[in-house]
Structures are given as structure tokens and as C-alpha cells.
Amino acid sequence: MPHDLSAVCEPVGMHVLLIEDDDRVAEPLVEGLHRFGFTVEHARTGADGLAAAEPAMVLLDLGLPDMDGIDVCRALRTRSSVPIIMITARDSEVDRVLGLELGADDYVSKPFGVRELVARIRAVTRRARTVPVDGGSVPSLSGGNLVCDAQRIGPLSIDRRTRRVCVHEAPIALAPKEFDLLVCLAEDPGAVCSRQQILDSVWEPNYFGPTKTLDVHIAALRRKLGDPSWIENIRGIGFRLAPPTGPRASPAAGFGPWQGAR
Template identity: 40%
Template sequence: MNPVDRILLVEDDPRLAEMLTEYLGQSGFRVTHAPTGRAAMDHIHSAEIDAVILDLMLPDMDGLDVCRQLRATSDVPVLMLTARGDAIDRIVGLEIGADDYLPKPFEPRELLARLRAILRRRVDVRHLDTARGSAGASASEEFLRFGRLEIDPAAHAARLDGVSCELTAYQFDLLLVLAKHAGRVLSRDALMDLLKGEPLEAFDRSIDVHMSRIRAAVEDDPKKPRRIITVRGAGYLFAKAQD
């Protein structure tokens, strides 16, 4: 991990914000605090950041709206914080592009582990793209085609019938891992290992939400998937034979 990763903390609780700013600063991060959604969007548009820690309950706007606006222009990793008891908020957050979530109250060490995990995945993707770019012809050899679905690792893009699929960076990584192991059932633990993610129980459950979003992008009928199959009690299987 880069010791000068720049973190935008969007949190209206001044005590929590002060504690997290100090804790993350001691862990090698440069933290900027935004107490409102509007302040967060102003900072996002005016400065470079490496990750966002985003509280869903803000005084001026819903954190989900902040996430939507952010995703319209940036793929920067987003870790949501939520004190809401309803799981639907976490599901919606993941579906609109958040990379992970953490319910309040939480242990600072767990937040740090999750933050490092989403940053590490971003670094891994950049290194992978750089390696593919320097490999020249070898990049085209890794282009994957399954019927009407094309997966281009070098461009970090998936296309169905030539139309780009709307996926977050993490969702594309999940799709790519599944495609590279087409025909094999991958458990959630196996997916976490292949993605170099943190083996945390709550995040493990969010894989299901990300998978639903991937299906919405690549399946003709997400309710009757033919490309990404759930094998009950075992995991997920990416079908080799596709139309």
C-alpha cells in the first residue's frame, strides 16, 4: 500500500471524524474531512483522492446520492458507513457502485482492514493493466469471448453485443475471475482468495450483491441467468457455452 494514499472522509459526526482522521493518519494515510455531501462533492471535483469513506446519513443530502454522483464521473473506491438497520440501504449502496460497507458501530481496525483491501484491489488492477500494456501482443491473447459476451482485460471492460456493460472496477474483477475459471464452481472463499480480498464475513455476503449487479449487466434475463449460475451450497459457476 502507498503510504501517502489520500482519503476523503465524509462524516458529519465531528468526534468520529476526528478519531478516524487521527487513527488513519497514524496508519500512513492523508485524510481530508468533509462534514456534508456538498463539501464532499466540491472536494472530489477539485482534488485527487484514492478512496472515499462515506457515511450514508449526512445533514444536507443522502449518502447514496453522493455515491451516485461520484460514480457518474469516477471509479475511486468507496467504503460506506451506515448506522441504518435496514439491509436494503447497504444493498442499494453496493448496487450503485460502492465497493464495500461497514455498519456502525465498528472497530477502527476493521475499517482499516477494509480500506486497505479496496485500495489493494485498485493497485492490483493498475499493475495488471500496466503489465498488459507493456506486453504488447500478449494483451490481445487474454481477450475473452463467450458467445455475445466479450471481456477485455486490457481495457478493463466487458461488452454484450458490442455494448459496454456498466460495472464497477470490483465487479469487473469478479466477472474476470469467473470467466478465467469458466466451467469451475468457485466458492465465496475461493473468490476472495483470487481477488486478494479480506476474508471478512460481512464483505463475504456482499459478493452476492455484486453478483446480482453483474448479472443485471451481462444476462439477458437476470432472474434466469445462463452465464453466471448459482450452485446452491457451493458457489458460482461461469458457463463455458454461451449464446
């Protein structure tokens, strides 16, 4: 029996700005997002989009009549950290990479379904917001601005925008794949991520390389977090991230100040 995704993707009451010049795309998209509980403002040009009040999420077409969507993305990023999902018919890897490098949070190619877009909006929102496990408060979206950029899981702090990670306020240096692995596990703290899910997310979909590389990165990440119990191995399934329950753990010795994951 097919799953009812409307029950899974419950309305979130989020203000979304859609910058899209083609009404044949925009009108059904606005209608579909309304059904999922989103409030949608539609701008038909890049200039109108840049002049709009800051939303909680931007859906940005690249093929706009007055300016390139890449330039709109660049302009938005100079003044805001609002999440941006690019929606476009362009299929060039160069466009995708450039958009992501300029600060877009995700990229979806036309044609696509509303349910897929809603799932991507929810995933980007999960990555952007704080998800505390230690009883701390969850910052709200006010006028589209995130109150806090860092996610806190017990004594662990992850800032995705600066790629800065701290344990007990002490910064730790992570290699790029180690940071991406940590972010993947932190998207839903306490939940089990299968090995294939992690490989698809951190490496690439349908990854065909040696799966042993995942175990090597898990071991390195455990060592740098200062306590192997941060990442639990669920035998035959995958891994889960949760704060250690034992004595206070400190980041592994031998790693200097955080220098960013490049």
C-alpha cells in the same frame, strides 16, 4: 500471539476524503488512518465533500446534515469512478443495496475498527487497480483517477466497472456468478483461494448450499476462458488463477459477443 496488522497494512500514502458530520467518529478515524500512512481530508457536509478535490478514495457517511449520503454517492458517480466505501449506522438492507447499486464499492456498518476499515480500503484498491502478471506496467493513482480500469493477467483482461472480459482481445460472455468468481480469483493472481473463501466471497458468508455448485461454475469458467489450465485445482485446498503456459488458448467456441453479466 496477536498479529501486528500495522505491519501487514503498510502505509500506502493514499489521499482519502472522509465525509462525516460527527466529530466523535471522524476525529479518531482521521487519527487512526494517519497512523497507517493515509492523508485524510475531512468534510462535514455533503456539499463540502462534493466541492473537495477528487481523492483516491472516499469514505462516505449516509447520515449527513445537509443531504442524504445516497445522493452524494449518486452525484459522485455521475462525474467520477473514484472508489467509495459507505460508512454508516444504518442497518437497513435496502440502504446497503441501494448504495451498492448506485456505485459504492463497499459498505461498513458502525461501529467498526480502524484496522477493519484499512483492510477494506486495501481490498477495494486491489479490485480497482490493474494487477498485471505479464510484466506490464501498473497504472498509478493520479489525483484520484485510475489510469486504467481493466486488470490484465497475461492475455486476460477484466474490466470490473463494465463487467467486460476478454482473452487475447476476444470478448467472452460470462454469467453473473462466473464473472464474480473470476474477479475473486483475480484479486491476487497466482495465490490459492480456499473453497470456503470463494464461497463466502462469491455467494455469501456462511454459505450452506451444495459446494458442488462451485465446481460447476469453475468448469464453466474454464471452458469459456478456452483453456482449463487458467484455473488450477489445488487438491484439498482450493483454486488459483494464472495464465496458461502452453500454446495460445482462445475463448471457447459457441459463445457470441460479450453481452454483459446481468
